Amino acid sequence: MMTHSSGSRCAAPAPQASLLIGDEQFRDLVRVRSRPLLQLASRLATLPAGERSLTRPLIDRLLLESGQMEALLDDYGARQNRHWSGFRALVAALRNFARVGRALAHLWSRLPAYRLLPVDADFPAATRQRLSVVGRTVAEVTAGLLEEAQRLGIPIPIPDMASAPDDFSDHLPAGRLLRNRDDRVAGDAAGTVTQLATEFLNLAAESDLLSAAARVSPADYAACFPDPVSEERLRQLSFRFHNLQSLYDTHVSGTSIETSDSDLPILRSHASVIYHLLEIATDLAHYYERHVSPRTGDDLLRERPVVDSETTMSTLFAYAMVFSSEFLAGGQRLCQGILRRYAECGRLEVPVPSYRGFHVRPSNLVARIVAHYGGEVRMELEGKLFDAGSPLDLFRANETINARKRRWLAAEIARVHSDAGGDLESAAIAAAALAIVHRLAGEGKIVLYQQPLQLSDRISSREGGVLENTVAEIALMQATGQLDIRTDLTVTFCGDKRVLSDVDALARSGYGEDAFGNNVVLPTALSYLRR
Numbered sequence: 001m002m003t004h005s006s007g008s009r010c011a012a013p014a015p016q017a018s019l020l021i022g023d024e025q026f027r028d029l030v031r032v033r034s035r036p037l038l039q040l041a042s043r044l045a046t047l048p049a050g051e052r053s054l055t056r057p058l059i060d061r062l063l064l065e066s067g068q069m070e071a072l073l074d075d076y077g078a079r080q081n082r083h084w085s086g087f088r089a090l091v092a093a094l095r096n097f098a099r100v101g102r103a104l105a106h107l108w109s110r111l112p113a114y115r116l117l118p119v120d121a122d123f124p125a126a127t128r129q130r131l132s133v134v135g136r137t138v139a140e141v142t143a144g145l146l147e148e149a150q151r152l153g154i155p156i157p158i159p160d161m162a163s164a165p166d167d168f169s170d171h172l173p174a175g176r177l178l179r180n181r182d183d184r185v186a187g188d189a190a191g192t193v194t195q196l197a198t199e200f201l202n203l204a205a206e207s208d209l210l211s212a213a214a215r216v217s218p219a220d221y222a223a224c225f226p227d228p229v230s231e232e233r234l235r236q237l238s239f240r241f242h243n244l245q246s247l248y249d250t251h252v253s254g255t256s257i258e259t260s261d262s263d264l265p266i267l268r269s270h271a272s273v274i275y276h277l278l279e280i281a282t283d284l285a286h287y288y289e290r291h292v293s294p295r296t297g298d299d300l301l302r303e304r305p306v307v308d309s310e311t312t313m314s315t316l317f318a319y320a321m322v323f324s325s326e327f328l329a330g331g332q333r334l335c336q337g338i339l340r341r342y343a344e345c346g347r348l349e350v351p352v353p354s355y356r357g358f359h360v361r362p363s364n365l366v367a368r369i370v371a372h373y374g375g376e377v378r379m380e381l382e383g384k385l386f387d388a389g390s391p392l393d394l395f396r397a398n399e400t401i402n403a404r405k406r407r408w409l410a411a412e413i414a415r416v417h418s419d420a421g422g423d424l425e426s427a428a429i430a431a432a433a434l435a436i437v438h439r440l441a442g443e444g445k446i447v448l449y450q451q452p453l454q455l456s457d458r459i460s461s462r463e464g465g466v467l468e469n470t471v472a473e474i475a476l477m478q479a480t481g482q483l484d485i486r487t488d489l490t491v492t493f494c495g496d497k498r499v500l501s502d503v504d505a506l507a508r509s510g511y512g513e514d515a516f517g518n519n520v521v522l523p524t525a526l527s528y529l530r531r
Contacts, residue, residue, distance in 0.1 A: 023083055026076060030087075031154050033072055037065035037091075038149055041142035043159035054101040054135040055170035056109070062138070063102065066095035087152060089291060089298055090145045093307065096287045097138050100315070103279045104131040105170075113176070114269040117330035123323055130319050137307055144306035183256040192251040193264065194342045197335035198498060199244055200271065201372055204332045205528030207237055207324075213317055214325040221313040225293060229321075231285040238278035244271045263338055270331035274324050281320040284312055336374025343375055343496040350507035352489040354447075355517045356481075357401045362511035363394035368529055369502045370495075377495030377503075388493060388503075397491070402478065405485040410471050412445055417466055430459050433470040437483070446474070447515055450482040502526060 040061055070091045078084035108127050116123070146156055186192075209228040216224055248268045258264045291298045292309060353362040370377045370389035377388040381400050387393040417436055437453065440446040456476050459469055477483045493503050505523050506512065512529075514520055522529055 021076060026084070027153060030072070030152075034069055034149070034154065035157050037069050038146065038154070039157040039159055040065055041146050042156055044139055044142050045146060046159055054105055054131055054138060055168050056102070056105050057170060058168035059098050059102045059105060061168070062098040063095060066091050066098060070095055083152070085298075086304070087145070087148050090141060090148055090306065093287065093291065094138065094141045094145060096283050097134055097141060097307070099283050100280050101131065101134045101138060103276045103283075104134060107273065107276050110272075114273060115266045116269050116273065116327065117266060117334065119323065119326040119330065121322070121326075126319055126323070130315055133311055133315065137311055140308075141306050181254070183259055184254045186251060186255040186257070189252055189255050189257040190342055192247070193257065193261075194339060194498065196244060196248055196252070196267065197338045197342075198373075199247075200267065200331055200335045201339075201374075202528055203237070203240055203244065204328050204335075205372065207328055209233060210237075210321055210325040210328060213321040216317060218310075218313065218317075221317050222293075224317075225285075225289065225295075229285060231282055231289055234278055234282040234285050238275060238282050241271055241275040241278060245275055261338075263334060266334055267331065267338065270327050270334065274327050274331070277320045277324040277327075281316055281324065284316040284320065288312060288316070333374075339373055339496065339498065340375050343498075345495060346497040346500055348493045348500040348504055349490050350493065350504060352401055352487075352491055353511040353513075354484075354486065354515050355510075355513055356484055357398045358394045359398065360391070360395070361513060361517075362506075363391040365506055365512050365529055366394060366503060367391045369506065369526075370499055372502075372528055373496060373499050375496040375499055377493055377499050380492040380494060388495070401489060404489060405478075405487055406471065406475055408487055409440075409445075409474060409485050410467070412440060413467055413470050413474075416440065417470070426459060426461075429466055429469050430455055432466040433459065433473050436466070436470050437474065437477075441483075445486055446483050447486055448483050449516065453477060453482055 070088070073079070073084065073088040073091060076084075078088040104127060108124075108131055111124050111127070149156060213224055213229050245268065248264075248271065252258050252264060253268070287307075289296050292305070292312070352358070358366075366379075367389050379386040379388045379394065379397065381397055382404065384397075384400060386397050413436055416439055417432065433455065434453065437446060437448075441448050454477075455473055459473060462469055462472060474483065474485070478485060493500055502525065505525050506529075509523055509526075510520055512520060512522055
């Protein structure tokens, strides 16, 4: 049989769901377990308003004690109990705002080390001001918690003033340690840099909710839930920016490429700041949706609010969303510049879009790919160069494409109707022209978008025989959208291989449409084009 030494500690048994515990017994349990938290709350209540600053030691204690208390309450199902749900909601709110305070305190302490591009508003001043606001909010929640504890008959412990006031001070000496380690030897650090910059751009394309929410007026904050703003969407974005920061620290931080490229620490700083701002936004969105929202919130905190709704919303929208959006835009421009410098140029030959060539949709999609990466890409066709980042310039290429199609078609018409001599009546010319069109359609050389085909009145007055009239009529029917000419025409794109890879994926998916111009689903790699 296994024995334990007298000094070993065994975990307390978990409560059994099938048993019920009385309020008296549970009150005694909470009285003992909540003593450190309530003592901390009492101590905050005794401090003058000007001394209730959220320092990191204080936040760490609040998170520790509120987290343990919330876990105990949840173990016993307090959230679903009328008597204890209010106490549990206040403990959860305290933990939630302490988490917001921790992210703000982290941003404030790291600001001197961050390398950030300028934004319109004063980010350090706004961060300091929000830290003060959240500090007052935490004090209000702790006051509400003490009041609720008294209502439940839990005695409020006298704060331990012997250890005050320096326990939670955060006065630290200025400066940083000397950086005297040699640069790390990394593998394909340049490849990782381009991967990081590309992922940042992809995240920027998927973070449209940030720029949308940043423009919302205060009167419309609540209307943003659950679309476009929700805890779920913000948490997903937060996770991905955290992953971006982690990837940088693993593969780029401390390497010679980081030392030699001053833009890389800026990229890391932007990813980190956005991540922490999204942490704040996620916790505030959670608080609103869980406790305040008329649709999903808890009735108790809605009926007896301890936190001013304006405080929550202004911190979420006017601070976290606005600055996330601004640092995202700056990081986007930075990453486009990085990709231009690290670009590896190549060439890509792809077919011309089968439906009407480079008309509006294919031209816009190609140009959006180029704009996404921010590089310069050219399209070559018959010795002519077109700017792939300009939809209008790509659209202009259709003149060359259609002229080449018509030259090829004239040869095909001559092939299927070699005996074009002799004078024919207009009706015979029209019948011959239609017969040629249908034969070429049957051979897959022409695609028909309209049936029956409408010939123009000019077929009876135009000079020439069947060949000339058929070529002219097909050109008119092509211009009016009745048909198109299928050929094996290709174009060549020249530029950054990352851009070319996405253009290749677009071409393989028919440039977003089928042979009749209907939309088709774009591949996952091009998800940024769906927005």
